[in-house]
Amino acid sequence: MRNRPSKSDLFKGRHFEQAIIILCLRWYLRYKLSYRDLVEIMAERDLSIAHTTILRWVQRYAPEFDKRWSPFSFQAGTSWRVNETYVRIRGRWAYLYRAVDASGKTIRFRLDPRGNVASAKAFFRKAVRFRHRSPETITLDIYAASHRAVRELQEQGWLPDLTKLRRREAAEAR
Structure with a gap:
């Protein structure tokens, strides 16, 4: 397991205090504020910050915050709906695997150039590991x-045998 940098090491050498950086990031990620809105809010607090500085903070710290906070952000439901589609991204075709719970919250997604059983198994393993628990029901498209990946993961012990596997028909998918 990789050691994550400590909170003080994460902000070492920054011009602004870590409390200001965290506050700007929290407001940007939680509320639909633009960088320029945050500049105005900080100016009201007598802090002169350029919008590009906040942009760099978001690019630098948002992935790290996501890694640290996402396991605690919400508990996924016990019923997952999984679909796959073929999408074009930057001129290349890729398979998009996506799992959502019953309330529509995204559990996990994965882009893969190959749409085979190994890719589907990797997606399911990562989703289960990320949410720290297995679903009771998985609804798949055709x-x-x-379908084969879920059966193999049940045989290997990654998913419990009690996990129900349902199939969504093509007419329901529309």
């Missing part, structure tokens, strides 16, 4: 590789 993509055969996902």
Whole structure:
């Protein structure tokens, strides 16, 4: 397991205090504020910050905050809906695997150039590991590789045998 940098090491050498950086990031990520809105809010507090500085903070710290906070952000429901689609991103085709719970919250997604059983298994393993628990029900579309991947993961012990596997028909998918 990789050691994460401590909070003080994470902000070492920054011009602004870590409390200001965290406050700007929290407001940007939680509320739909633009960088320029945050500049105005900070100016009201007698802090002169450029919008590009906040942009750099978001690029630098948002992935780290996501890694640290996302396991605690919400508990995914016990019923997952999983679908796969083929999308074009920057001129290249890729398979998009996506799992959402019953309330529509995204559990996990994965882009993969190959849409095979190994890719589907990697997606499910990562989703279960990320949420720290297995779903009770998985609803899949007609993509055969996902059905096979779930069966193999149940045989290997990654998913409990009690996990119900349902198939969504093509007419329901529309």
